[in-house]
Amino acid sequence: MTTNPVSEWATDFDVLDPAYVKDPFPIWDQLRSSCPIAHTTRRGRTWLPTRYEDVNSIAHDIAHFSSSDVGVIPFQPPDGEEIDESEDPLEYGLPPISADPPLHTWTRRLILPWFSHRRVSSYIPMTRSICEMLLSRFSSSGHADAAVDYAQQIPVRVIAHILGVPEEMSDTFTGWVRDVLEFAENPEKRSDTNGALVQFFLDQLELRKKEPGDDLISSLLQTEIEGEPVGDGIILGMLVLLLIAGVDTTWSSIGSSLWHLATNPEDRKRLVTEPEIMPLAIEELLRAYSPVTMARVVTEDVKYQGCPMQAGDKVLLSFSAANRDPEAFEEPETVDLGRKHNRHLAFGAGIHRCAGSNLARMELQVAVEEWLKVIPEFRLSNPDEVTWAGGQVRGPRILPVKF
């Protein structure tokens, strides 16, 4: 689908406009100072708040803003196909992300312990060895695609390990996730992929029922809620979510961070010579290049900051735009790897705060550390070759570097 280029961002924005995908920062700045909650009717009535305060308060106002449809690009079934909801194996959606309380509350509690601060420390050695293995493939060649050969390869392997599914499936998983999130405008692709993903996990469920292992899938199958098993439909939704939510997002963050270091030699040197600032630097890179935008559905007509929102309208929560708001961050356009005041919203806020945030942070830090250990000096091979994906998740997709 080709769309008309945008000329009026305040009243007719489009998050898939090439200008927005490539460089959204000046657009958010302009909106924040003129019309901080933009509007569009492309793909349905949709609002786009750009101030930290608005994004934060809407994320907390779950009564007026439901998570029943969090997709930034609405799903339209391929021409001529009807969706029969009663036949849909994902009848419960993808809890907890697509759920409101009460379903949200208990499904979230089931997965949190797998991604707790403590549990995530135990995944560090595994993550480090994945990074070392990937680096050893290209470190002596003098060049690599930091997105395709490195960033893209890490999170998918880590989550495969936690779910207990074969790591050799990585490329297939990566393809599925991109079909769902990045090629969301192509209904055939999205629909075929949903089918393949669901079938894969249905098979995995059967496998684990016969031979339970020491992994997340087996544990969910053995869990009882008030004496009843969780139910395959809900488990299926949670598994599909964990794959989709943990892969594109984290690889985008790793890729953007390497892009920043490739284009800012002084920051790269600083990380090499002052490794103790790494934790602050990671938060700053998450703030400055926050990958995720989520949607909410307005539950009843409401006037929000003067905007007449109607029941059924969508609101796009661009955590990335919020994190560039000068009201909330001093000099937000400056990437300051030692930034001390940094209440960034890269992982959202309120009850849907990213359940995988401990894991994501760890992966990002380990990926950057391992890269710098082996390749402390590198730069873009050719800035014109770099491409970015946008929409729900923003990050570099082709990132050739030389060293």
Next chain:
Amino acid sequence: MRIRVNPDKCQGHSRCIGLAPDLFDVDDYGLSSVKVDIVPEHLKQAARLAVDNCPEYAIEIVEE
């Protein structure tokens, strides 16, 4: 100095334990708690850093 975590606000971002592991404990579900009664002198700065980075404004300074 005394600090506390407001359990109604905390959403488990774990920024506090990352910045000040000697002051906070975060349970399996992400709920943070302060593990010292009085913040030792050498950790006061770390405590302030945690306060300033909690996205939910959940950490309060009860007594300077």
